[in-house]
Amino acid sequence: MPRNPVLSASRIRTTALDIIDRDGLDGLSMRKLAAELGVRAASLYGHVSTKDDLLHEVAGEILEKVDVSGFAEGDWRHGLTMCARSYRAALAQHPNIVPFLAYGPAHRDASLRRLDVVHGALVSAGWTRREATMIAASLMYLVFGAALSSFSSGFSEDQALYRDRYPNLDKAHLLPSVARELDHDSFELALGAFVAGLAARAPVPPAPTGSAG
The missing domain is CATH 1.10.357.10 (Tetracycline Repressor, domain 2)
Incomplete structure (x- = not known):
């Protein structure tokens, strides 16, 4: 099994939304997100460029409904x-x-x-x-x-x-x-x-x- 958790865009969005639901919009940071995913913050940037881009992706998923x-x-x-x-x-x-x-x-x-x-x-x-x-x-x-x-x-x-x-x-x-x-x-x-x-x-x-x- 891999030593580090496998990251995916879907898992990143889901975890980010969980943090927002729990801690509010200001409670989301890339460092906190990385910690909850069990990875280094730098690992996130291979999937999403900025926090603002991530928020747009999360928003897009919500609006699919x-x-x-x-x-x-x-x-x-x-x-x-x-x-x-x-x-x-x-x-x-x-x-x-x-x-x-x-x-x-x-x-x-x-x-x-x-x-x-x-x-x-x-x-x-x-x-x-x-x-x-x-x-x-x-x-x-x-x-x-x-x-x-x-x-x-x-x-x-x-x-x-x-x-x-x-x-x-x-x-x-x-x-x-x-x-x-x-x-x-x-x-x-x-x-x-x-x-x-x-x-x-x-x-x-x-x-x-x-x-x-």
Whole structure:
């Protein structure tokens, strides 16, 4: 058997993500990663050039779970809804890396491929290129806003903090106990309103080529 552990790109990404999940984004360093892999830090550079490159690779793997297949059915509303739900679910599994992902697609192939699908489907449905860009950006604001914080968990369970000073928030102390359910339902409410609002101002889809006038 080899004296040193066998390194692979997949094993490096998995271990790096484990560290991020456990210690946060700032908790990842190439030295700590090497130690957890049982190798010298110099050994990592044969597989990844920099920590930033590694983060992009980890991010790309997470984003493979974002589902844009709904756009293939020709219904941009369904496509947006599927994309948003799967995106939020993917981020919810690894919340510590969300701030890195929130910077935008940059040069991440996984992000750009999915954005290309979304943009193309929206333009094909009759939206202008500018509108398609704005819709995609708005969807990201919604998804990342939901992933970066929990509204319900931010309240104290101490009823006395709200009861006397904020009479309309006298039940706010109950929110942390139902945070997961309420955050999910709040996201669904916002997503539904977003898609319905777009549908109300949607352009008329272009007529199929060769159709009768």
